[in-house]
Amino acid sequence: MNNLTLTFTANDFMLMLQGAGITFVLTIVSGFFGSLIGFIIGWGRSLGLWWLYYLLGLFIEVVRSVPLIIQFVLFNSFLAIAGYPIDPFTSGIITLSIYIAAYVAEVVKAGIDAVPPTMVKAARGLGMSYFQCFRFVVVPIGTRSVLPSWTGLMLGLMKDTSLIAVLGASPPELLRSSQIIITRIQEPLAILIGAGAFYFIMCHFITVAVQRYETSWASKGKVTA
Amino acid sequence: MFDYRFQWRVVWKHWPELLEAALLTLQITVLSVVFGLMIGMVLSVWRKSDNKILYWFTATWVALARNTPALLQIYLAFFGLGALGIHFSPYTAVLAAITFNNAGYLAEILRGGMDSISPSQRGAALGLGMKPLQMYVYVIFPQVLKAVFLPITNQIVWAMLGTSLGMIIGLQELTGMTTFLQSQTFRPFEFYLAAAVIYLIVCETILIFARLVAWRAFRW
Numbered sequence: 040m041n042n043l044t045l046t047f048t049a050n051d052f053m054l055m056l057q058g059a060g061i062t063f064v065l066t067i068v069s070g071f072f073g074s075l076i077g078f079i080i081g082w083g084r085s086l087g088l089w090w091l092y093y094l095l096g097l098f099i100e101v102v103r104s105v106p107l108i109i110q111f112v113l114f115n116s117f118l119a120i121a122g123y124p125i126d127p128f129t130s131g132i133i134t135l136s137i138y139i140a141a142y143v144a145e146v147v148k149a150g151i152d153a154v155p156p157t158m159v160k161a162a163r164g165l166g167m168s169y170f171q172c173f174r175f176v177v178v179p180i181g182t183r184s185v186l187p188s189w190t191g192l193m194l195g196l197m198k199d200t201s202l203i204a205v206l207g208a209s210p211p212e213l214l215r216s217s218q219i220i221i222t223r224i225q226e227p228l229a230i231l232i233g234a235g236a237f238y239f240i241m242c243h244f245i246t247v248a249v250q251r252y253e254t255s256w257a258s259k260g261k262v263t264a
Numbered sequence: 265m266f267d268y269r270f271q272w273r274v275v276w277k278h279w280p281e282l283l284e285a286a287l288l289t290l291q292i293t294v295l296s297v298v299f300g301l302m303i304g305m306v307l308s309v310w311r312k313s314d315n316k317i318l319y320w321f322t323a324t325w326v327a328l329a330r331n332t333p334a335l336l337q338i339y340l341a342f343f344g345l346g347a348l349g350i351h352f353s354p355y356t357a358v359l360a361a362i363t364f365n366n367a368g369y370l371a372e373i374l375r376g377g378m379d380s381i382s383p384s385q386r387g388a389a390l391g392l393g394m395k396p397l398q399m400y401v402y403v404i405f406p407q408v409l410k411a412v413f414l415p416i417t418n419q420i421v422w423a424m425l426g427t428s429l430g431m432i433i434g435l436q437e438l439t440g441m442t443t444f445l446q447s448q449t450f451r452p453f454e455f456y457l458a459a460a461v462i463y464l465i466v467c468e469t470i471l472i473f474a475r476l477v478a479w480r481a482f483r484w
Contacts, residue, residue: 104421104467105460106428108439113460116452120268198333207430211303214336227343235332242331 051220059217066197069135077143085151102141105229107202110134111226127206139196146188150181194242213237274431274449275458285441286462292359293424300366307371329368334426337361342433362426369419377412410482417474421467
C-alpha cells in the first residue's frame, strides 16, 4: 500500500491535469473580478475629475511597480496583523484581481480614449443620456479596439497565477503540482517541459478562441459608411 | 481589532543589506534588458528573413518565451538544465531565464515597430549602397526604437518585476533578501512594505532614466 513509485504514473498526470484546471479557474475568477474593478477604475479616470484621475493613477502606478510576489505576501500578512486571516487561496485570488485590475484599467482608459470625441458629441446631440451614450456608443467601439490587449492581459494573468505557490495555496495549481511530482521522481526537465506544454496549449487555446470571436464580432458590427 | 505594533527600527538596521539587494535587482534588470534587446533585434530581423530555419527558430523562441510563465522558465534554467549536466548558479539561472523571456517579448515589440516603418526606407538604404547590417544599424533600428520606445520601457519594468522570482530559487536579490531578513526577525509586514517602497523607487528611477536616454537619443 505504502510503496513509493519513482516513475511518472497516471495519477501524476491526473494531478497535473487537476493543477491545470486550478490554474484555469484562478485565471477565470480573478480575471473576471479584475476586469470588473479595472473597468470601474478606467471609467473613473475618464470622467475628467483631476483628483480622481491622479488618485487612481497613483494606485495603478503602485500596483504596476511592485512585484506580484511582494503583493501576495504583503496582503496576506496585512490580513494576518489586522486580525482577519483568510486562507491563502482566497487571499491569492483577491491579490491577483487587484493586481490585474490596475493593468485592465489602463486598457479600459485606452479603449475609452479610442472613441473619437465627435462620435460621443453626436450621440449626446441625438438626445442620448450620458449612460446611454456610454453603453451604446463608447463601450462597443472601445471594446473592439482594445480586445487584443485585454486578451494579452488575461494570458499574462494565467502565467502569473503560478506565483500563488509562494503563499502555499492549496489545491496546487499547475506549476506547484509539477513541483510536487518533481520532488518525488527527480525528473525536473521532463516534468517542467510537460508543464510548459500545458501552459502553452492553454495560452494558445485562449488566443485562438478570442481571435475567432474577434473576427466574427468585427464582421457583425461592421459599419458601412 | 488592530493591536499590531509596527517596529521599523529592525528594518532600518538592515538597511545596507536591502540597498545592496536592490542594486543586485537593478544589475540583473539592466543586464537582462541589454542582452534581451540585442537578441531581440537579431530575432526580429531573422523573423523577416526568407530562410525557413531562421524563421522557425525565432517563431519558436518568441512563442515559448511568451506563452509559458517566467517562473517556469527560471525553474527550467535552474532545475531542468541540471538534468542535462548544465548547472547554473541562481544568479546565472535568473539572468538567463529573464533574458530569454525579455528577448521573446522584445522581438515581438520590435517586429511591430518594423511593420510601421515604410518599406521604401529599406529600398532607399539598400539603393544608397548600404550593406544589410548597415541598413539595420543606421536606418531601420533608430526609427524602430523611437516608434516602440514606450512598450520597451514597459518591458524593462516587467524585467525588473521578473527578477523578484529569483527569490524562489534562493537568489538574494531584493525579494530574496527581504524574505531572508523577515524570517530572521519575524517582521514580515514591515520588511515587505519596505521592499515594496524600494521597488517603487527603483521602478521610477528606471523610467526617468529611460526617458532621459530617449530624450537624448531621439532628437535628431
